[in-house]
Amino acid sequence: MSSRDEAQKAIKTIHKHMEHILDAYYDNHGVIPDTIENEDVIRDLTKYRLAWRIDSYDDVRLSRDIKRLLDGATSSYRRRSSNAQISDAFDHVKMLLGQLSEARKRSKERDRLNLISEIEESVGELIEYMRSAIGHFTHYITSGFAFTNDIDLRIAENERVIEMASDLNTIIEELVSEDIYSMHGSNSELRKMFLNYLPQAIIKCTEDLNHTNHQLRILLNTLKQNRETARLIDAFKQRYINDPGFLPSIDDKLILPDVVNVAEPILLSGFADIYDLSQEELLANLTVGLHADDSGSETEETPNITVEHDDQEEFIPEENPTLDTAVAVIDELLDSDGQLTALDVFVDLDLDVLDITAEEWILTLVNQVHALDAHDREKIEMQFIEESQPQYSGFSHLYDVELRKVQHVGQI
Numbered sequence: 001m002s003s004r005d006e007a008q009k010a011i012k013t014i015h016k017h018m019e020h021i022l023d024a025y026y027d028n029h030g031v032i033p034d035t036i037e038n039e040d041v042i043r044d045l046t047k048y049r050l051a052w053r054i055d056s057y058d059d060v061r062l063s064r065d066i067k068r069l070l071d072g073a074t075s076s077y078r079r080r081s082s083n084a085q086i087s088d089a090f091d092h093v094k095m096l097l098g099q100l101s102e103a104r105k106r107s108k109e110r111d112r113l114n115l116i117s118e119i120e121e122s123v124g125e126l127i128e129y130m131r132s133a134i135g136h137f138t139h140y141i142t143s144g145f146a147f148t149n150d151i152d153l154r155i156a157e158n159e160r161v162i163e164m165a166s167d168l169n170t171i172i173e174e175l176v177s178e179d180i181y182s183m184h185g186s187n188s189e190l191r192k193m194f195l196n197y198l199p200q201a202i203i204k205c206t207e208d209l210n211h212t213n214h215q216l217r218i219l220l221n222t223l224k225q226n227r228e229t230a231r232l233i234d235a236f237k238q239r240y241i242n243d244p245g246f247l248p249s250i251d252d253k254l255i256l257p258d259v260v261n262v263a264e265p266i267l268l269s270g271f272a273d274i275y276d277l278s279q280e281e282l283l284a285n286l287t288v289g290l291h292a293d294d295s296g297s298e299t300e301e302t303p304n305i306t307v308e309h310d311d312q313e314e315f316i317p318e319e320n321p322t323l324d325t326a327v328a329v330i331d332e333l334l335d336s337d338g339q340l341t342a343l344d345v346f347v348d349l350d351l352d353v354l355d356i357t358a359e360e361w362i363l364t365l366v367n368q369v370h371a372l373d374a375h376d377r378e379k380i381e382m383q384f385i386e387e388s389q390p391q392y393s394g395f396s397h398l399y400d401v402e403l404r405k406v407q408h409v410g411q412i
Helices: 003-016 018-027 039-047 064-073 076-080 082-105 109-135 138-143 151-177 188-242 250-254 277-305 321-335 342-348 358-370
Strands: 060-062 339-341 380-388 396-405
Touching: 003 018, 003 039, 018 060, 018 064, 039 060, 082 109, 082 151, 109 151, 109 188, 138 151, 138 188, 151 188, 321 339, 321 358, 321 380, 321 396, 339 342, 342 358, 342 396, 358 380, 358 396
Parallel strands: none
Antiparallel strands: 339 396, 380 396
16 A cells, blocks of 8 residues: 555544544643443554554644644744744834835825734734743743653643743843834824733733743742652662661661771861961960950859869769770779770670660770870770771771780880
8 A cells, every 4th residue: 555545544634533623732731531332432543653642541642743834834833943033023013114114104194094004903913922922931831741640741841831832922122122112103004003912911910920931930840849759659669679677767867887987187287377367366366365365264264163062062064974984994904914805895894784885985985095105004904896898998996995905015
């Protein structure tokens, strides 16, 4: 069968189901409901690729070619090319005004009257084009771009429509920049048209377009928020698939992975630029302030040492069982010649009753060793027990510390 015969059958199919196509185009946004009554229509249109569907359970939609054919044959074509229509209509009005001026110079009364009538009609078409172009965006706002389930496609289409609205706003601003109030010249018949009707129509269209653009941007922001929510839901869904026993808990935020705690501390230090006079002044002011704070703190520390009551009761500092235990362990090590590890002490003394972790105990013990005076500090040798992290080159995981008393003072 030749392509001519195929084209002829496609045209006959369009004619045969003309009413269903027009109902879908005008009343149902290009959608043909998937019902028993429409089975023949759907079968014939899909056979010649005049309609399509996303899934077998979804409704059928008119093809893009059918829509373009109907757009070109109806007033919807003006909505698709609204910007060009508005510009062409305004240029046409200016051309007619130039012809009117020539007709007046040549005293051609009949031509002048015909041109005035045509100018009034052209201005009316210009106003209608602007209103129609702005009304075209109402469908997008009310539908929320629900013609697709993919939220990324909705966002892309929303951004495209916002760009279309911006282009239309640029066209209308060009109309405003024109001196429309003086375009009528001295013609009394056109004075009301260019001093009243057209300016008011442009102002109203500008307000409506700004409102429409605002609604489109609100819709875009909502779609983006929904996309983030959908990604969060997908993340949880994937986690449940990989780990069926997963139970989300706020406590997970308090438990950091080991890899987070293996990095060495970064020592932050600052140096003043001796060649910069501004830094010298800042350092001078800072030094004066520090002296002032020190003097003030000395005078204010005295009443904090003792809390006076009616019975002259002295202030008793709060006890720290963890710190006291660390001091006792170090004193016992200094009095002996042995060695110990922090984890062994933690287990032997059952220090978890103090509501501390092994890591906190290791840190307390190490800090207390560093707090010793120089004479006692030189008697204790510390060796950190750690293991390298293969996933992070150069980093190690510290999990214990060994303390050993040395008989002869050496370099640690």
